[in-house]
Amino acid sequence: MQPLMLTLKGFRGIRDGLGFPQLTLDLERLAGDAQLIAIAGPNGSGKTTVMDNLTPYNLLASRAAVGALGGLSYYDHVYLPESMKDLVWAHEGRSYRSQIVIRLNGRRKTEAFLHHLDDDGSWRPVVLEDGTLSDGRIESYTACVEHICGSAETFFTSVFAPQGKRQLNTYRNAEIKSLLADLLGQEEIQRIGQQAGETARLLKAGLALLRQGQAALEAESDRIGTARMRLEGAPARGDQAEAAKLSAQTNLDAVLERHALLAARFEQQRAIELQRRQLQVDRQAETQASTRAVQALRAQETAESQRLDRLERRVLERQQRDQVRRQSLAQSRRRCLSELAQSQAVARAARRLTLAQQVHEARHGIVVDCRAQVQTLNQACGTVRLAEQKLATIERDAGKAVLRTEELTHRFSLTSEVPCAGTDLQGHCKLLGDAREAKALLPDARARRSRSRAN
Numbered sequence: 001m002q003p004l005m006l007t008l009k010g011f012r013g014i015r016d017g018l019g020f021p022q023l024t025l026d027l028e029r030l031a032g033d034a035q036l037i038a039i040a041g042p043n044g045s046g047k048t049t050v051m052d053n054l055t056p057y058n059l060l061a062s063r064a065a066v067g068a069l070g071g072l073s074y075y076d077h078v079y080l081p082e083s084m085k086d087l088v089w090a091h092e093g094r095s096y097r098s099q100i101v102i103r104l105n106g107r108r109k110t111e112a113f114l115h116h117l118d119d120d121g122s123w124r125p126v127v128l129e130d131g132t133l134s135d136g137r138i139e140s141y142t143a144c145v146e147h148i149c150g151s152a153e154t155f156f157t158s159v160f161a162p163q164g165k166r167q168l169n170t171y172r173n174a175e176i177k178s179l180l181a182d183l184l185g186q187e188e189i190q191r192i193g194q195q196a197g198e199t200a201r202l203l204k205a206g207l208a209l210l211r212q213g214q215a216a217l218e219a220e221s222d223r224i225g226t227a228r229m230r231l232e233g234a235p236a237r238g239d240q241a242e243a244a245k246l247s248a249q250t251n252l253d254a255v256l257e258r259h260a261l262l263a264a265r266f267e268q269q270r271a272i273e274l275q276r277r278q279l280q281v282d283r284q285a286e287t288q289a290s291t292r293a294v295q296a297l298r299a300q301e302t303a304e305s306q307r308l309d310r311l312e313r314r315v316l317e318r319q320q321r322d323q324v325r326r327q328s329l330a331q332s333r334r335r336c337l338s339e340l341a342q343s344q345a346v347a348r349a350a351r352r353l354t355l356a357q358q359v360h361e362a363r364h365g366i367v368v369d370c371r372a373q374v375q376t377l378n379q380a381c382g383t384v385r386l387a388e389q390k391l392a393t394i395e396r397d398a399g400k401a402v403l404r405t406e407e408l409t410h411r412f413s414l415t416s417e418v419p420c421a422g423t424d425l426q427g428h429c430k431l432l433g434d435a436r437e438a439k440a441l442l443p444d445a446r447a448r449r450s451r452s453r454a455n
Contacts, residue, residue, distance in 0.1 A: 397452050
């Protein structure tokens with residue numbers, strides 16, 4: 001098997017290592033006639049992803065737990081809604097094309113197609129001799145690839161050694177035998193061995209059935225022998241059995257008669273029991289009904305007692321209201337009798353009503369005149385109070401004017417008493433200056449006193 005061209009789309013290893021959503025490698029052009037090819041690059045650049053996809057198997061060998069199909073899921077290593085692996089490879093002079101489509105949009109699904117290059121240069125689906133067609137199902141694709149390249153276990157053990165490959169010394173005997181049978185082309189021998197094992201299994205099952213039948217026949221033979229031994233002396237035992245049968249029949253008749261009597265008693269007792277249960281049910285129902293009736297009567301008695309209390313209170317309240325009303329009516333009656341006793345005075349007053357109205361009108365006029373005079377008097381009193389206040393103000397001003405005049409007269413009289421009068425010091429004497437100032441203010445003070453006296 002020789003890879004020719006690889007296209008990977010949507011693989012995480014390529015995206016994380018190179019930053020490309022898709023990678024295409026023309027291996028035939030890149031390799032040329034080289035016998036040994038190395039892929040170099042830093043860790044995480046996608047080398048393992050490329051190497052694992054260089055085989056047509058539906059498997060990433062270095063990431064699978066075991067070197068077999070089903071050991072790994074593509075869904076953990078892709079990220080696009082529709083990712084794809086497209087590998088063109090050659091085997092025994094023929095070109096093949098593997099297309100594996102992994103879908104993550106909604107429901108996960110994987111489809112795989114295997115085509116071969118026809119003589120006219122077109123790709124056609126691979127069809128095996130038994131009629132198996134590569135139609136997109138994983139099962140048909142796997143069957144076609146294994147028919148061309150062999151089983152995945154043998155391929156990844158003898159042809160393609162991925163990272164983390166198990167050592168041969170860790171293989172179990174059955175695995176080594178399976179690998180050798182596959183390498184030596186012993187599929188037919190293995191198929192015959194399987195058929196032989198199946199035949200042996202079926203023979204063992206048939207033998208077990210025969211042994212079970214034999215055991216059943218032996219048990220039946222033992223039973224028959226035992227029965228033959230019991231048949232010795234059978235006539236005598238038959239007569240004894242017949243006599244025992246007659247005695248048993250007599251006893252059976254007596255027992256049946258007694259059973260019938262007991263059955264009749266039982267039926268009667270059961271009827272009585274049913275009647276007793278019905279009576280108990282009726283008694284319980286009557287007891288419950290009487291209890292409910294007693295409770296209803298007690299509730300009614302309580303309600304009637306409360307109602308009687310309310311009625312007694314209402315009667316008492318009405319009696320009190322009637323007594324109050326009776327007292328009020330008695331007072332009204334006494335008042336009416338008192339007014340009836342004054343009927344003569346009322347009649348006399350009715351006769352004098354006209355005169356009283358005239359007197360009332362006259363006196364009302366006098367009252368109106370008096371009210372006008374009282375109002376005039378109040379106004380005059382207010383005027384008097386204002387005049388008294390004004391007089392008091394004038395008296396205060398007059399008193400101040402008299403006091404001012406006397407003060408200025410006294411200050412002016414000091415002119416002739418000051419020792420420095422007529423000397424050179426009189427220009428510097430403060431008392432003499434004050435006396436002269438009083439002389440200038442004295443006429444104004446006397447004029448204010450005169451105005452106050454006139455006011």
